[in-house]
Amino acid sequence: MSRGRDKGRAKEPLANTAPIFAALGDETRLGLVTRLANGDTLSIAQLTESTFVTRQAVTRHLEVLEEAGLVRGTRRGRQHLWRFEPARLALAQRSLEQISGWWDEKLAALKQSAEK
Numbered sequence: 001m002s003r004g005r006d007k008g009r010a011k012e013p014l015a016n017t018a019p020i021f022a023a024l025g026d027e028t029r030l031g032l033v034t035r036l037a038n039g040d041t042l043s044i045a046q047l048t049e050s051t052f053v054t055r056q057a058v059t060r061h062l063e064v065l066e067e068a069g070l071v072r073g074t075r076r077g078r079q080h081l082w083r084f085e086p087a088r089l090a091l092a093q094r095s096l097e098q099i100s101g102w103w104d105e106k107l108a109a110l111k112q113s114a115e116k
Contacts, residue, residue, distance in 0.1 A: 017095040020088055023068035028053060029061045033070055036084035043079045 024030050032047060044055050047062075062082055065071040069088035074081050 017092045019068040020070060020092045023065050023070060024092075026061065026064075028057070029065055032058065032061055032065060032082075033084065033089075036071060036082060037086075039084070041074075041081045041083040043081055047082065 024033065035047060036042060044058055044062075048055050048058050051058075053061075059080075062071055062073060066073055070085055071082050072085050074083075
């Protein structure tokens, strides 16, 4: 396989994780994911307790997280309940490991070059 194809392949998983990183780049959304990551299914009312964020704002943040695949909302009667979806975060972690590996290779090559 040519180098050009390798580069395209490496970018594909990273491009798939861009919405995840964009969603987590907001402090409120990161806090919501942190609260949901313990495995509980929480309502909007529970997620807005002890915060200064309105229910409407939390709902919009949850919608962004849902679009990124990080949370899933379900209806139970009049309540909208939210839970964490760990698979997408695992994908982001694999992307970070890929980037880390790339940097390790580049730094090793630089070290080898500097030692010559």
